[in-house]
Amino acid sequence: MTTEAGGDVRLSGISKTYGSFTAVHPLDLTVPQGSFFALLGASGCGKTTTLRMIAGLEEPSSGTVRLGEQDVTALPPYKRPVNTVFQSYALFPHLDIYENVAFGLRRRGIKSVKKQVGEMLELVQLGEQARKKPHQLSGGQQQRVAVARALINHPKVLLLDEPLGALDLKLRRQMQLELKRIQTEVGITFIHVTHDQEEAMTMADTVAVMNAGRVEQLGSPADLYENPRSTFVANFLGTSNLIEAEVDTRKGDDIVVKAGDCKLTLPESRCSAPTTTGGELLVGVRPEKISLAHADDAGGIPPGRNRITGKIADSSFIGVSTQYVIDSPVCPEFEVYVQNIDRDTRLVPGTEVVLHWNPAHSFGLDASQSPLAGTTGAADTQAVGEEAA
Missing domain, CATH: 2.40.50.100 (RNA polymerase II/Efflux pump adaptor protein, barrel-sandwich hybrid domain)
Known part of the structure; x- marks a missing residue:
């Protein structure tokens, strides 16, 4: 499934197989530049594998990954203009918040980091927490530090892999609005993997609903909800x-x-x-x-x-x-x-x-089609262990 050409991320015929198991069937996907895009689906549907192929953490079995006009399929992760934020945050516990955010700049040999770090901390509304250690912050604050640390490198694309999964419901809803605000302010393409329908519909401009390694339907949250094209989408979204x-x-x-x-x-x-x-x-x-x-x-x-x-x-x-x-x-x-x-x-x-x-x-x-496709019981039977996939 494809949206208009000229977007920030273009996947062409991309697939991933592990022996006889196909985690992602060949798919074409264009993520428009500057959009908030969600890959939504149950565990084992191939969404994380797709994200990892964009990041360069998985090698596609077929197809190409383009960022802008650049073919990055053969490039290692560190040479791609992308950054990834994981559910675990992966902050450095011995460094304070300021130094966690500055880490990417210092590693690139940039000496004067004060202005950029200050701007990033203000963007994620953590300016007053700069000298605290990660363990002194709440889960939502740690998540914002992880986002700031990724954004300070000015990636063309920010990849978010279940970033709110470890938060409680109230904080998760708060962070949904926060991430959307940050994305709107910086204007960078965000690609967000989630199994949470509400999360995808709250934040994303465009959602790709994935099922068993394929994109079932692509569209705006309202269009997917009001005009589902399959029983899976009709049941999985609401x-x-x-x-x-x-x-x-x-x-x-x-x-x-x-x-x-x-x-x-x-x-x-x-x-x-x-x-x-x-x-x-x-x-x-x-x-x-x-x-x-x-x-x-x-x-x-x-x-x-x-x-x-x-x-x-x-x-x-x-x-x-x-x-x-x-x-x-x-x-x-x-x-x-x-x-x-x-x-x-x-x-x-x-x-x-x-x-x-x-x-x-x-x-x-x-x-x-099965009238039960996409319901909770049916989704459980499809789970194939996406970690392995």
Whole structure:
């Protein structure tokens, strides 16, 4: 998959095999200059191997790596204009923060480092911590030191390998915004490897979703979420309800499908599978796009909306919303998220309900795919040990 040419990083036909195991199938990828790009996927999908090939820490089995107009495929890591930030930070414990950041400049024989180190520490908002040792800083502060130490060398590309994995949830969310701010200020290409969907969607301009050594889909976070092209992407990025259906008729730019004893409508432009009459389709809709009505109130549902009936099997109050699981003849364990604005106290397990949504929020996927691809259980079975790969 390729975006526009002329980007900072261009991978052409790059692959990696270990004996009979293929960690990365041949892929073409262009990372636009100055962008924040994420490689997202479960453990063992090939994302770290791809990053290591860009860094020069792994030799590709085939293909080329170009940075700008330079072919760097045969260059060792230290000759490539890239720096890598790892999850472990790898700071020098005996050096203070100032000297950790200055290390790369001093190693290159630069004598006057004060101005550059000062600017970097200000960029990562650690100016007042300059004379502390790494062990005196929090995990988030240590991570910012690692970023400053990498950026002071003015790399064309900064590679981030699960950089926030060791942080707790609150600090991780804080650092997501911090890294995005730093990237915007310095304007350098960031390539970020993560298994965390929220992390990728919060920070990246463009996300490549990887699965089993291949890029499943490439796009902006909003596009991937709203228009998934495979069941893996639909399930891996958030939650999707997938309804088995059969194409029935066409209605203008929409198609009408039969699911059980009801008919549903969706835009043909949002189908990534053939829509021939009689063909099978998986109709997807996100849980937060659906409204939930008590069966007694079904008459008040506006015309033209997709609707299915069911019974509440379970509900969970999670503060910002209530998450319902609905048993429906059309789709078992149908999930609906309802914001807690005006809670209907009648909506308890056992209640008959009608689910309804705007047909434009539906998408169609190829029914030959597993509806469980990309879910937690399915992802676990795909883990192949990326460390070895």
